[in-house]
Amino acid sequence: MKIAVSSPDGKFNTEFSPRFGRCQYFIFIDTDTGAWESKPNPALSARGGAGPQAVEFLAKSEIEATITGRYGPNAYKTLEAAGIRAFIADAGSPEDLLNRFNSGTLEEVKSATGPEMHH
Amino acid sequence: MKISIASGKGGTGKTTIATAFAQVLSRAKYSVSLLDCDVEAPNSHIFIKPELNQFEDVNIWIPSVNAELCNGCGRCAEVCQYHAIVVVGGQTLVFPEMCHGCGSCTLECPEKAITEIPNKIGQLEGGLSSEGIKFGHGILDIGEPMAVPVIRTLKKWQGLNEEEIVIIDSPPGTSCPVVESLRGTDYTILVTEPTPFGLHDLRQAYGVTRELGIPAGVIINRDGIGDSGVEQYCKEEGLDILMRIPIERKIGQGIARGKTLLEINPEYEIPFQQLYLKIKDALPGVDQI
Numbered sequence: 001m002k003i004a005v006s007s008p009d010g011k012f013n014t015e016f017s018p019r020f021g022r023c024q025y026f027i028f029i030d031t032d033t034g035a036w037e038s039k040p041n042p043a044l045s046a047r048g049g050a051g052p053q054a055v056e057f058l059a060k061s062e063i064e065a066t067i068t069g070r071y072g073p074n075a076y077k078t079l080e081a082a083g084i085r086a087f088i089a090d091a092g093s094p095e096d097l098l099n100r101f102n103s104g105t106l107e108e109v110k111s112a113t114g115p116e117m118h119h
Numbered sequence: 120m121k122i123s124i125a126s127g128k129g130g131t132g133k134t135t136i137a138t139a140f141a142q143v144l145s146r147a148k149y150s151v152s153l154l155d156c157d158v159e160a161p162n163s164h165i166f167i168k169p170e171l172n173q174f175e176d177v178n179i180w181i182p183s184v185n186a187e188l189c190n191g192c193g194r195c196a197e198v199c200q201y202h203a204i205v206v207v208g209g210q211t212l213v214f215p216e217m218c219h220g221c222g223s224c225t226l227e228c229p230e231k232a233i234t235e236i237p238n239k240i241g242q243l244e245g246g247l248s249s250e251g252i253k254f255g256h257g258i259l260d261i262g263e264p265m266a267v268p269v270i271r272t273l274k275k276w277q278g279l280n281e282e283e284i285v286i287i288d289s290p291p292g293t294s295c296p297v298v299e300s301l302r303g304t305d306y307t308i309l310v311t312e313p314t315p316f317g318l319h320d321l322r323q324a325y326g327v328t329r330e331l332g333i334p335a336g337v338i339i340n341r342d343g344i345g346d347s348g349v350e351q352y353c354k355e356e357g358l359d360i361l362m363r364i365p366i367e368r369k370i371g372q373g374i375a376r377g378k379t380l381l382e383i384n385p386e387y388e389i390p391f392q393q394l395y396l397k398i399k400d401a402l403p404g405v406d407q408i
Binding site for chain 1: 196201202203205206207208210212214217264
């Protein structure tokens, strides 16, 4: 399974980014092999609608689940349509979060968890 | 003649100037309209006290996607400059609050799967004041992010923008709503306070009027506080200082009670008449209408 974790610096073992639509990077991880790669978030500089655009990017990259700090209503609505599962965490590196994801201890959300963000 | 009142910094006294100016001109028997374009927080009506009896909704036209005709090709999302449409998982999602109503998606959809439906984002209210000022303002609905369509509609509403003298009370700042408010006006009064903050935002607001090619002059409000930075800047830029309003407790108290500057101190009638003449002199080519 391929998942994406939001990240401020594109690294595997430093703190993740709690921001979704406007995180600097996504770390794509293959949960079976542990192989990972860092991808710059193309929605970072969007004037508006960063959340849906980030999801569009993840959907095109065939991501099946995502981990971040919070999801706004537009991001969540798009994730739902794309069939991407949404998980949240308070802290941890992508490496830690991968372990928690694999052990089934991460919280999966079924609705938006944060307010709408504008510009 | 169309005169806009702008500032950059909020709370410098745009509405104080706009309402007193409209009142003085109306008393001088000009036919005057006042448009409050600060649609995110309109407050001129508190001072002008018009009888609001005309109302109109402001809609923008947003796409509605017929899922049976849509084949998920994504052309709509590609042409949308505002990312108001996203195609994921075979679904086409519309985010109404991001849509600017440009219609590109409808035009470009190869399957003709998109029709446009009205989406209310605000409303206009208008009416006459007891002194005969034709008044109108826009109110952006709570949660809606786009002020510009409301301002644009207000400026075309019921001939308010065609009176002999049109006073436009602009929102603060220098972003799109300000540009939309100032656009097409003959002159802009930049209201500032003589502080570093006032100066910083005056520079920006003056930049907007220059870009739009609108002649401008400055009113210094709360004169007596701060420093001489604004004055020096006006001198350097050749910007006219049209009027100064001293910092006075009495003015602050009166404004807080919903009185216009003219009602607080009737002696302001003459400076505001002179203000109009100064602006008229600065614009030899502009007719009164």
